[in-house]
Amino acid sequence: MSEAGAIPAVRCNQDALYEEAAAEYGPALERLAHAYEAEPETRRDLLQEIHIAVWRSFASFDGRCSRRTWIYRIAHNVATSHVIKQRRAKGQGLIGLEEMETLPDTRSGHETADRNQDLARLMEFIQRLKPLDRQVILSYLEGLDAASIGEITGLSARYVSTKIYRIKEVLARRFNPGRTL
Amino acid sequence: MTHETPKDRMQDIWQCQPVEGIKMSVEEIHSRAGKFEKKVIWRNVREYAAGAIVVVFFGLAFAGTHDWLGRCAFALLIAGTAYVMYQLHRKGSSRRMPEELGTGSSLQFYRSELERQRDLVSNVWPWYLAPVVPGLLLLAITSIVHNRQLWHVAALVFWYGLIAVFFVFVWKLNARAARRLQRMIDDLGAAEQP
Numbered sequence A: 001m002s003e004a005g006a007i008p009a010v011r012c013n014q015d016a017l018y019e020e021a022a023a024e025y026g027p028a029l030e031r032l033a034h035a036y037e038a039e040p041e042t043r044r045d046l047l048q049e050i051h052i053a054v055w056r057s058f059a060s061f062d063g064r065c066s067r068r069t070w071i072y073r074i075a076h077n078v079a080t081s082h083v084i085k086q087r088r089a090k091g092q093g094l095i096g097l098e099e100m101e102t103l104p105d106t107r108s109g110h111e112t113a114d115r116n117q118d119l120a121r122l123m124e125f126i127q128r129l130k131p132l133d134r135q136v137i138l139s140y141l142e143g144l145d146a147a148s149i150g151e152i153t154g155l156s157a158r159y160v161s162t163k164i165y166r167i168k169e170v171l172a173r174r175f176n177p178g179r180t181l
Numbered sequence B: 001m002t003h004e005t006p007k008d009r010m011q012d013i014w015q016c017q018p019v020e021g022i023k024m025s026v027e028e029i030h031s032r033a034g035k036f037e038k039k040v041i042w043r044n045v046r047e048y049a050a051g052a053i054v055v056v057f058f059g060l061a062f063a064g065t066h067d068w069l070g071r072c073a074f075a076l077l078i079a080g081t082a083y084v085m086y087q088l089h090r091k092g093s094s095r096r097m098p099e100e101l102g103t104g105s106s107l108q109f110y111r112s113e114l115e116r117q118r119d120l121v122s123n124v125w126p127w128y129l130a131p132v133v134p135g136l137l138l139l140a141i142t143s144i145v146h147n148r149q150l151w152h153v154a155a156l157v158f159w160y161g162l163i164a165v166f167f168v169f170v171w172k173l174n175a176r177a178a179r180r181l182q183r184m185i186d187d188l189g190a191a192e193q194p
Helices: A009-036 A040-057 A067-090 A097-102 A115-127 A131-141 A146-153 A157-175 B006-015 B026-047 B049-064 B068-092 B098-103 B106-122 B125-146 B150-189
Strands: none
Touching (some): A009 A040, A009 A067, A009 A115, A009 A131, A040 A067, A040 B098, A067 A131, A115 A131, A115 B006, A131 A146, A131 A157, A131 B106, A146 A157, B068 B106, B068 B125, B106 B150
16 A cells, blocks of 8 residues: 555556656657658657657556557557648648559659658658558558557558558659669 | 668668657656646637637627517527537547557547547537527517618528528538548448458
């Protein structure tokens, strides 16, 4: 039993879980926030909102899924809510990966070896995608396999596999036109 | 010459991108969680400020009218506006318990967000438009009772016609948004787990 004024055990556990999660997934959450929000100030707010949601959620984390799945689900869900709100406020349209495949690439000719330029274009590309396509491509870029992506997103394994195949195609065409898959 | 495949090259570019390394200590999280709650409360206050202004306006009109029919009309308008604000708050609020964000998949969450928005706009008559209609009609009747001249009645018909057109426009606009949201929900069906 905790003494009066002492921090309850559940709160300590919540804090400890959060600290571990922030240390392990902090950079990934920052990359995720960047993929959902281009404007730096708003992005910091979004990242803060994600961190707070993760911390709060650990009060009820029961281990039914892995901690990684839990954290990514929270991060994507908070960010998706943000995108829906922003889109409503700014009237922005989002497009699917399939539609993105048909859009012309605005790059000027030859293959670029500049990683920063590629990253900027990749970010711009992701920020235009619909939430579910965005979740799949971000999970893929973070190095998650199809099963893990399915667990986070709830998408069928077949659907995720198809999406990953398309993502590879689109990335190859846009960023490595001279190379094969 | 590199032997990178597009896959590992893009993953590498992504994972090695510079990040600010923003860190939040537990103390900072505790403090910001409290501040965040206050921010949400103030955001809600701002959202309902327009409704509050309308209620104050009708309240002043109510106080300045000594005719019982006119008072009834303004009271109905105040009640109707308050009801609309309450429904906006009830239906429009997307706040969820933190555990809900982690237990359901992203797809379930996205679907429920789209369904909530679709339900909000699919039929705006009962909760957004109709509540102010009794007050508006009674206000028109009050006005006609006090002034039955033809030009006055004609002016009222004109203004109320404009209001009716505006209501139909709002209804159609929302119905179109509901259809768009429904199409987005239908598209999710193919992606769901068997």
